Amino acid sequence: MQINIGDKVRFLNEIGGGAVTRIIDANTVMVLNDEDEFEIPTLKKNLVVVESAGGESQPPKNTSGLQSHSPVFTATKEPLHVEKEDVYIAFAPREGYKITESPLELYLINDTNHILLYSFYDEKEGDKEGITAGNLDPKSKILLNEYDPKELNNLSACFFQILFYQQGKSAIKKPLEKSIKIQPVKFYKSSSYKETAYFQQNVILSKLTGEAIEDKLEELSKSEFKKVIREKEFSGTAKPQKASTKTKGDILEIDLHINALIDSVTGLSNADILDYQLNKFHDILRQNENSKGKKIVFIHGIGNGTLKKKLHDELRRKYKKYYQQDASFKEYGWGATMVTIR
Known part of the structure; x- marks a missing residue:
């Protein structure tokens, strides 16, 4: 049963009742006691609505059959x-x-x-x-x-x-x-x-x-992935896309979401997708290694945080001289890292 502000309620475990003045959380409301006019925080499961805020009387609570402990x-x-x-x-x-x-x-x-x-x-x-x-x-x-x-x-x-x-x-x-x-x-x-x-x-x-697509991708083995890639390369029906890049002022923006890098993820496991994203990350840094002061924003998204962690690990391990920081929260939330080439 839903309990709203203004409902008249009766206490199940005590004498008396009152009116609901405030919703505290999913399980608790504030009740203005009729007797002493004090507000009392009370669990919803310990109340029964006798009259709704609109003036409609409520039927007696049916205690037979399955009962839910939350409203x-x-x-x-x-x-x-x-x-x-x-x-x-x-x-x-x-x-x-x-x-x-x-x-x-x-x-x-x-x-x-x-x-x-x-x-x-x-x-x-x-x-x-x-x-x-x-x-x-x-x-x-x-x-x-x-x-x-x-x-x-x-x-x-x-x-x-x-x-x-x-x-x-x-x-x-x-x-x-x-x-x-x-x-x-x-x-x-x-x-x-x-x-x-x-x-x-x-x-x-x-x-x-x-089933989520991620669950299905996990079921595919490495051999199946390689077979699919060979078939696609042979048929020429699916080709890798060029990394999605944009330039905003002096900042190069690289989208590492997999659907921005390749046409289809069919046949790719999560590990394969991560490898592809990391390879693209390294390629971009190699292409810009001589551009001192260049700022590059890598959009990795949030997800479960795996790609972001891998990028930061690689930066600490292989690119120690480069400066890294979270990109603009206003533009990317927590989903991007900015690297400055040094």
């Missing part, structure tokens, strides 16, 4: 429409805030005909911290956690374990384990927030079901 939120008055049997997460800004400065609410969205049994973890520097667990009815969504934008800088990923259950005869779905990498710079760009069928406001939506 379930529906996007609209209509149920979610099942189309592809998919599960999503969404980062939604809170109403009343500027979209790039708002606290972010993390939702789990169940657009399937199954009940989800889920557990959710924050992942920081490889360690997982359990946040919440529960069940989610078909065609509904639930608020899992709320983050201050600054907290996301310390969060490397959100990790989920999900079981699918459907009463009666049904096809058994495989359990799901999924890690969604956090790229903090995305949350500061209004263009990252898109319109969806699940919310009235724009959100950042990620799909948990289905």
